[in-house]
Amino acid sequence: VSTVVTAASFRDLSDGELRLAVDALLAEYTGCLDEERFEDWPELFVEDGVYKIVPRENFERDLPLATWLCESKGYMKDRVVGIRRTSVYGPRTIRRFVSGLRVLGWTGDVLEVRASYVAFETLVDEMTRVFNTGQYRDRIVVADGRLKFKEKLCIFDSTLVANSLIYPL
Amino acid sequence: MPDDTPRVPLRPFRRWPDEGSRRVPYWVYTDPDVYAREQELIFHGPSWSYVALEAEIPNAGDWKRTYIGDRSVVAIRDQDGGVNVVDNRCAHRGVEFCQRHLGNNAEIMCPYHQWTYDLKGDLIGVPFRRGVKGFGGMPADFDLARHGLRKLAVARRNGVVFASFGAPPPLEDYLGAPILELFDRVFDGRELKVLGYSRQVTPANWKLMFENIKDPYHASLLHVFLLSFGLNRVDQPNRLVIDATGRHAASMTWRGEQKRTADNAEMRSLIEDLKLNDPSMLDPVREFERYTICLMTVWPNLIIQQQSNTLAMRQLVTRGPEAFELAWTFFGYATDDEEMTRRRLRQANLMGPSGYVSIDDSEVMAFAQRGVRAAPDATAVIELGESGWREEEEHGVTESEIRAFYDYYRKVMGL
Numbered sequence: 001v002s003t004v005v006t007a008a009s010f011r012d013l014s015d016g017e018l019r020l021a022v023d024a025l026l027a028e029y030t031g032c033l034d035e036e037r038f039e040d041w042p043e044l045f046v047e048d049g050v051y052k053i054v055p056r057e058n059f060e061r062d063l064p065l066a067t068w069l070c071e072s073k074g075y076m077k078d079r080v081v082g083i084r085r086t087s088v089y090g091p092r093t094i095r096r097f098v099s100g101l102r103v104l105g106w107t108g109d110v111l112e113v114r115a116s117y118v119a120f121e122t123l124v125d126e127m128t129r130v131f132n133t134g135q136y137r138d139r140i141v142v143a144d145g146r147l148k149f150k151e152k153l154c155i156f157d158s159t160l161v162a163n164s165l166i167y168p169l
Numbered sequence: 170m171p172d173d174t175p176r177v178p179l180r181p182f183r184r185w186p187d188e189g190s191r192r193v194p195y196w197v198y199t200d201p202d203v204y205a206r207e208q209e210l211i212f213h214g215p216s217w218s219y220v221a222l223e224a225e226i227p228n229a230g231d232w233k234r235t236y237i238g239d240r241s242v243v244a245i246r247d248q249d250g251g252v253n254v255v256d257n258r259c260a261h262r263g264v265e266f267c268q269r270h271l272g273n274n275a276e277i278m279c280p281y282h283q284w285t286y287d288l289k290g291d292l293i294g295v296p297f298r299r300g301v302k303g304f305g306g307m308p309a310d311f312d313l314a315r316h317g318l319r320k321l322a323v324a325r326r327n328g329v330v331f332a333s334f335g336a337p338p339p340l341e342d343y344l345g346a347p348i349l350e351l352f353d354r355v356f357d358g359r360e361l362k363v364l365g366y367s368r369q370v371t372p373a374n375w376k377l378m379f380e381n382i383k384d385p386y387h388a389s390l391l392h393v394f395l396l397s398f399g400l401n402r403v404d405q406p407n408r409l410v411i412d413a414t415g416r417h418a419a420s421m422t423w424r425g426e427q428k429r430t431a432d433n434a435e436m437r438s439l440i441e442d443l444k445l446n447d448p449s450m451l452d453p454v455r456e457f458e459r460y461t462i463c464l465m466t467v468w469p470n471l472i473i474q475q476q477s478n479t480l481a482m483r484q485l486v487t488r489g490p491e492a493f494e495l496a497w498t499f500f501g502y503a504t505d506d507e508e509m510t511r512r513r514l515r516q517a518n519l520m521g522p523s524g525y526v527s528i529d530d531s532e533v534m535a536f537a538q539r540g541v542r543a544a545p546d547a548t549a550v551i552e553l554g555e556s557g558w559r560e561e562e563e564h565g566v567t568e569s570e571i572r573a574f575y576d577y578y579r580k581v582m583g584l
Contacts, residue, residue: 053523057270058365064514065365065499068523071515074447085440086393088529090536159270160494161369161522164531 030096042076113138177206190575193549195541198374204490212238215335219471224361236486247288254332255290256319290318327356345412360503367497367521373534375493385565399425404432407565415573416468421460453477479516
């Protein structure tokens with residue numbers, strides 16, 4: 001699928017082509033995070049994009065607290081500053097896998113998408129472990145001639161975080 | 170006369186260093202016998218452990234599953250408005266009957282053989298008690314009243330629920346007047362509103378979490394985010410309060426400025442040009458009298474956090490000598506408007522497993538555990554400030570709260 005298409009032409013894509021376009025966006029998303037190109041991560045969102053990591057227990061009870069709350073691209077850039085400059089943490093590798101992609105369809109200008117994710121964590125001198133699993137609930141729009149996230153929710157299954165959650169999921 | 174000898178004997182070479190609480194031997198963070206004795210004498214002893222906010226269980230039949238030490242308990246609201254706390258263990262065969270964090274039931278029934286209890290924990294029914302077709306059944310003298318759930322002592326104050334396996338003094342006396350006054354500053358009787366939960370498991374001994382909060386020294390050095398924005402630094406006004414026993418404490422500060430001065434010249438991590446791309450994340454309003462931050466440590470399992478407008482109970486749950494769970498309950502007041510709730514939720518980015526501030530702590534505690542694990546007989550050096558501790562300090566350049574904590578800890582533990 002060409003990346004230089006207009007908003008209208010995204011609406012004309014077949015289900016299969018649209019699915020490939022969403023899959024490419026998710027691969028770009030996990031790719032920049034897995035490779036620790038964190039500065040590229042906010043650019044996959046629109047300016048007023050929302051990113052949240054929420055424990056399933058809060059989500060199911062309609063409790064508003066997020067473990068990680070970004071209400072704009074600015075919040076995301078600040079998180080990158082946190083990762084790069086202010087936070088103190090041990091070295092780690094996080095690798096994310098996405099499966100079970102479902103493109104639910106357009107609601108107005110917003111494409112609703114669901115997928116499962118798993119993130120593996122590798123700390124120094126420790127075996128790789130399952131770090132976090134959950135569901136992406138994404139709302140995607142067409143901006144600058146390409147697909148971008150308007151909202152990305154990561155609803156994670158375990159009530160417990162294995163110590164610290166430092167990189168985006 | 171009761172025998173006061175702890176049931177868990179320690180190995181004879183576990184002897185506290187002669188310097189007293191200015192030294193902490195590293196075996197207290199790793200030794201399974203020490204851990205077992207802590208469960209017995211501290212968590213199952215005459216201490217008030219935090220278990221719930223009343224706002225979590227407002228209606229009759231509401232319950233919350235939680236922990237005291239590593240033992241699961243359930244806090245239940247009864248029809249009279251009372252709160253009962255019971256062991257999460259059926260009186261029949263020991264089954265942990267409650268498997269969810271929160272719920273509501275008219276009565277408590279164990280799934281295994283359906284022994285049924287009322288909301289106060291009293292046994293009200295046992296299937297096949299009179300047998301089936303004339304066969305079996307319980308003995309004629311089986312007395313339901315003698316087989317209820319294990320009930321804990323309960324204390325409530327302004328919406329906060331504590332419980333104990335022992336018989337501690339009244340909560341107000343247990344906290345002591347200076348700590349009680351700070352407790353009432355946040356819990357002033359207004360109805361609370363739960364905003365959500367965060368839970369994390371840190372691979373470190375539970376005492377390291379208390380030491381971290383009882384240590385205003387580290388915040389000016391470790392927390393680049395906090396110190397750069399002038400949220401908490403020792404060159405700002407600080408006040409420490411320690412209760413007469415040494416077991417509880419509180420650290421208070423007033424917010425300062427983001428600039429270099431002669432007083433913070435040694436804080437190498439201070440970044441003067443650090444700016445938020447979206448400042449709405451950190452837009453605190455003055456909400457409480459006097460201090461902008463008040464962090465309280467309440468023996469043996471609670472940290473009460475008032476960090477600007479983000480309020481949270483941090484409950485310590487022990488998970489063996491080398492891990493603890495920190496269960497965060499973020500809350501506001503029922504009277505908060507939408508803007509205040511949004512402010513609390515945004516500032517919550519500083520706290521929890523992804524907190525701009527608390528990431529540093531959970532990571533460093535894991536480093537500490539790795540450091541002490543292989544050197545049980547080496548000791549920590551707790552020398553900052555004067556050698557002992559006082560009930561009030563007007564600065565934070567001291568580790569006195571940690572020395573006070575270990576004075577009390579050693580007394581309880583017989584060390």
